[in-house]
Amino acid sequence: MKTIAVIGGTGMNQWPGLVIESSEEVRTPYGLATGPVVRGHINGHPVLFLARHGEGHKIPPHKINYRANLWALKNAGAQQVLAIAAVGAIAEWFAPGEIALPRDLIDYTWGREHTYHDGVPGTELHHIEFTYPYTPSLRQTLFEAAGAADVVVSGAGTMAITQGPRLETPAEIQRLKLDGCDMVGMTGMPEAALAAELGLEYACIAVSVNWAAGIGTGGIHDEIRESIERGMLKVQGTLVRFLAA
Ligand code: HPA
Numbered sequence: 001m002k003t004i005a006v007i008g009g010t011g012m013n014q015w016p017g018l019v020i021e022s023s024e025e026v027r028t029p030y031g032l033a034t035g036p037v038v039r040g041h042i043n044g045h046p047v048l049f050l051a052r053h054g055e056g057h058k059i060p061p062h063k064i065n066y067r068a069n070l071w072a073l074k075n076a077g078a079q080q081v082l083a084i085a086a087v088g089a090i091a092e093w094f095a096p097g098e099i100a101l102p103r104d105l106i107d108y109t110w111g112r113e114h115t116y117h118d119g120v121p122g123t124e125l126h127h128i129e130f131t132y133p134y135t136p137s138l139r140q141t142l143f144e145a146a147g148a149a150d151v152v153v154s155g156a157g158t159m160a161i162t163q164g165p166r167l168e169t170p171a172e173i174q175r176l177k178l179d180g181c182d183m184v185g186m187t188g189m190p191e192a193a194l195a196a197e198l199g200l201e202y203a204c205i206a207v208s209v210n211w212a213a214g215i216g217t218g219g220i221h222d223e224i225r226e227s228i229e230r231g232m233l234k235v236q237g238t239l240v241r242f243l244a245a
Pocket of ligand 1: 185210213
């Protein structure tokens with residue numbers, strides 16, 4: 001059994017049902033991880049957990065220390081990382097409250113510390129392959145776990161990752177749609193690439209919490225309030241089955 005780490009995002013700053021054994025602030029060569037690395041178990045199954053936005057959900061997407069977070073998890077023994085991400089829906093099939101396992105991504109972020117291969121003298125330069133930003137075998141196991149938990153999940157989709165913290169304009173969303181994106185979030189990169197650089201398996205469970213700007217008719221924040229818990233319950237059901245597999 002591989003050591004599994006879950007990175008919780010908006011709506012999952014804590015993990016209900018997680019029995020905590022230890023919680024440790026971790027300093028890495030890249031600075032402090034944005035939340036403590038929590039070691040615990042769910043129904044007797046060991047797991048690591050890290051709240052991406054920090055305790056109390058205070059750190060905005062562009063200020064998250066992604067390098068420290070992935071480094072800290074790898075150092076704690078993680079081999080597989082499951083990233084939970086609340087996203088806005090662009091594709092019609094991805095209504096608020098639904099979950100998906102995206103297959104691909106497009107990175108629109110800028111100015112973030114996005115690599116461990118920074119040209120430090122004496123280190124080797126690597127151009128990691130990123131054909132599969134989300135590990136196919138991990139996505140497949142998650143897909144099966146969702147099925148076993150009676151959770152409907154889409155096994156597809158391309159995620160746009162924008163800089164935030166503001167939401168997008170309707171024109172920006174139309175551009176993302178033309179680019180082929182089905183959903184939009186703010187934290188998926190550089191997280192996925194850093195996981196790949198460290199040789200970690202990585203998959204994302206995306207939770208649709210609103211229609212992206214200009215797509216829906218309601219207020220975005222009202223939609224988020226209304227749908228986020230429904231989506232997170234599906235995530236938790238899937239994770240319990242995944243850990244038991
Ligand atoms: N856009 C970007 N990120 C998001 C959204 C959105 O509409 N909803 C949740 N995260």
